[in-house]
Amino acid sequence: MELALFQILGISLGLGLLVGLQRQHDQSELAGIRTFPIITMFGTICALLAQNFGGWIIAMGLVSLAGLVVVANLMKLRQPPFDVGLTTEAAALLMFAVGAYLVPGSSTVAVAVGVLVAVLLHLKEYLHRIVSKIGSKDLKGIMQLAVISLVILPILPNETYGPYGVLNPHNIWLMVVLITGIGLLGYFAYKVLGQKAGTLLGGVLGGLISSTATTVSYARRTKSSHTGSTLAAIVIFIASAVSFIRIITEVAVVAPETLATVAPPLAAVLLLMLVLGGGLYFFKDDGESQMPEQGNPAQLKTAFVFGAIYAMVILATAFARDQLGSSGLYIVAVISGLTDVDAITLSTSRLMTTGDLTHSSGWRVILVAALSNLAFKAGLAGVLGSRSVFGKVALLFGIVIAGGLLVLWLWHDHFQLPLGMFGSGE
Incomplete structure (x- = not known):
């Protein structure tokens, strides 16, 4: 069972990295190579939780993420020099979902997701440097x-x-x-x-x-x-x-x-x-x-x-x-x-x-x-x-x-x- 969950999360991480790479290469100010994997895994965690608590969790997760995007863009419009980033906000949402998942789910999977989030946040400069070398x-x-x-x-x-x-x-x-x-x-x-x-x-x-x-x-x-x-x-x-x-x-x-x-x-x-x-x-x-x-x-x-x-x-x-x-x-x-x-x-x-x-x-x-x-x-x-x-x-x-x-x-x-x-x- 845990192997199947890791496979799902691995695919989620990979797809998030793929889209994030493209956005980072285009110098998107809203989300890049770190934010997209976090957002994708957040959706996966919400879907796993929905198996026990109902589909409303997915809907609330989507509403929360949409709210973050709207707020971030409103702030960007009002303060043009302001550099908007969603990494912290998305990470907060994901860690909330991880914490909730610990109750009905596997502690091993939850710990792995938490470590991945920490590593992604820590490797900001290194990941950006690698992307900058990609033509x-x-x-x-x-x-x-x-x-x-x-x-x-x-x-x-x-x-x-x-x-x-x-x-x-x-x-x-x-x-x-x-x-x-x-x-x-x-x-x-x-x-x-x-x-x-x-x-x-x-x-x-x-x-x-x-x-x-x-x-x-x-x-x-x-x-x-x-x-x-x-x-x-x-x-x-x-x-x-x-x-x-x-x-x-x-x-x-x-x-x-x-x-x-x-x-x-x-x-x-x-x-x-x-x-x-x-x-x-x-x-x-x-x-x-x-x-x-x-x-x-x-x-x-x-x-x-x-x-x-x-x-x-x-x-x-x-x-x-x-x-x-x-x-x-x-x-x-x-x-x-x-x-x-x-x-x-x-x-x-x-x-x-x-x-x-x-x-x-x-x-x-x-x-x-x-x-x-x-x-x-x-x-x-x-x-x-x-x-x-x-x-x-x-x-x-x-x-x-x-x-x-x-x-x-x-x-x-x-x-x-x-x-x-x-x-x-x-």
Whole structure:
């Protein structure tokens, strides 16, 4: 019951923040990024109370809020220099509702709401500073993510179509939402810290947004001598290491029951990358470098392109399994990994979840795709970057690919994490 209430309040908070962000960006004097979440949660609390005391509570809450708005605007008209704000008034109403809710409701939920109100009130300057760094294009990206996740996803049919019965529009778009959300998280971290980001942070953020785009950006910079080849190689390598963390995270979200078997071999390759990256970082060039400008990943066009790629990978995977057996999946993994390792990771995770692919074969398919992606990025560095950066990247990725091939050859299924950590293995 409490989980359901938290879900309702979480949606209420999220919607309030979304509208408040837009209003704050437009410099609304009446309500912004703090006031709208408070108002929204106030309405939610009133509705919860109405279940026990009747709908008149919602009506009175609406009347009270309307009265606040009217009074605030009257004061604004009479005293033009006066800066009207509703945060304190709305918070007072909400805390009144929280206090009333404590009687018939859950004390845990009430305490959580009270803490959220206090945090929102305390973070005024920090939240305003973050909003000030968001441009019009960034705001458009946020709204497009809202369309992708809250408008398109719910209306898509949750049924299978097409040859082999593997194309489920709802599941395909759910993966689009997952990948877009991960990219957007990294993008906003870049917006807050990006231009101040040094070598290490630049690689981490680049891996969250797109390790391929990071490879292209830094390789190109070595052509114009703005970035040393060692520094560029470090950032490219770190971004690729983070992409392995991203792969493991995607498996954890889509197929958590497979982690006991899938995570260890991938983590072994990741550990090799961390050791190599740490050694290279120790010998890096002096000075830090700013990150190149990054694009917002929450674009409708990008979402549709990834959705199409993911659907094609699913079809190719089903075809390969039907015509060539499990060995055909490795061909799909090599080809898919050249451009987008996320799609093959997600499709393989789905196959392991449904039981159409063993966990042992699943992690091998994913690792083959990841190694193929490393080879592709090394090629990009060679085409777009200087000879020096290509030499460093090729050497590093070559060692990792060799290590990955050894893992594919020598790793045994009994090398897995304890089953209790992530659920059952195979």
